[in-house]
Amino acid sequence: MREDKVRRRNELREKNKKKTPILPIFLTILVAVAISVLSFFYYMITPVDKSDNDDVKVEVKENYGSQKIAEELKSKGLIRNELVFKLYSRLRTGSSFYVGTFNLKPSMSVSQIMDELSNKENAKSGNTLTVIEGDSILKIAQNLQKSNKINSEEFLEKVNDGEFIKKLQNQFPELITEEIYGRDIKYALEGYLYPAIYNLDDNETAETLITKMVRATNEKVVPMYKKNNKLWTINGKQTQISIHDYITMASILEKESTKADENKIIASVFLNRLAQGMRLQTDPSANYAADKLTGAPTQKELTLQSPYNTYVVKGLPPGPISSAGMSSYEALNNAENTDYLYFLHATKDGKAYFSKTYEEHEALAKEHIEGYVPSKPGN
Secondary structure, three states: OHHHHHHHHHHHHHHHHHOOOHHHHHHHHHHHHHHHHHHHHHHHOOOOOOOOOOOEEEEEOOOOOHHHHHHHHHHOOOOOOHHHHHHHHHHOOOOOOOOEEEEEOOOOOHHHHHHHHOOHHHOOOOOEEEOOOOOOHHHHHHHHOOOOOOOHHHHHHHOOOHHHHHHHHHHOOOOOOHHHHOOOOOOOOOOOOOOOEEEOOOOOOHHHHHHHHHHHHHHHHHHHHHHOOOEEEEOOEEEEOOHHHHHHHHHHHHHHOOOHHHHHHHHHHHHHHHHOOOOOOOHHHHHHHOOOOOOOOOHHHHOOOOOOOOOOOOOOOOOOOOOOOHHHHHHHHOOOOOOOOEEEEOOOOOOEEEEOOHHHHHHHHHHHOOOOOOOOOOO
16 A cells, blocks of 8 residues: 555656646746837837938927827838837927927937937927917017018908908817907907917918917817816806806916916906906006007006906906916816905015905005005905
């Protein structure tokens, strides 16, 4: 019996020796696959042709994302694979691509190409238009004078061209509504031209440029409007606000914005004043009414009888007064819940100070604004 057990034990040992070690084989396969993938990825980000140092002109426009840029690069023979370029751009931090025309080479690796596209100084384009947050149509027209592409007077005519605006309305029905045709509107497309850097093509016209600007606004602002509750208290009543109202309020907030952490509170001040039927009393609206681009409004301008001057009219002006950026729409959508009705910007540090009563506001103004002259409370 003992011999049987010994024999059986020896048989089991021999059987185990013949079994294939699965785990080591699996790990070996896994390592081989990983090496193959990494080798493939590495190959895909290497230069297409190390010996080709000829310049290849690539244009990056304002609405281009990584997919469109990858397509352009692939079509010009500068990268091997579009998907790898997109993945690499996501893995790599700081890959924010600038608008402009770049001179690239087939001898560049994907990393070198991204360095070029991410460097503002490398954008070789003398024909760009920069619209910054808070710019008005008059300011945009003024900047266009520096361009040899579009006449500023033609631009100003086009933003009020009814036939052209009808075409935009058909193209962007959620954004362009009948409200832009209001009797007191200065410029129908004020506030609808999104702040960005626009590359002016060789065949650029006022119409094509404005269309690009409005398209950008449609893509950015319409989704933000849909996120807003759209039900504001105005003069004590719950009111359904339109996208035109939304853009108008954002444009005012943009002109009064300072530090990002204060914008949501500033938004609450304007919404609180609307709710109580108070005048908004914002200096940028007085400047806009007077066609003034810089500086503080004078006493005469503060009392100018204009539907845009929120020192003399209650509620919102008939339309936007500037092109607002995303931070203003974000602040409007996420306004703080406060009881503040007043705010001011300190003369020295630019910090905003908030108050609930006119008396508190006056005390803060005397403390933080040099040469402050007391004013009458808004109502």
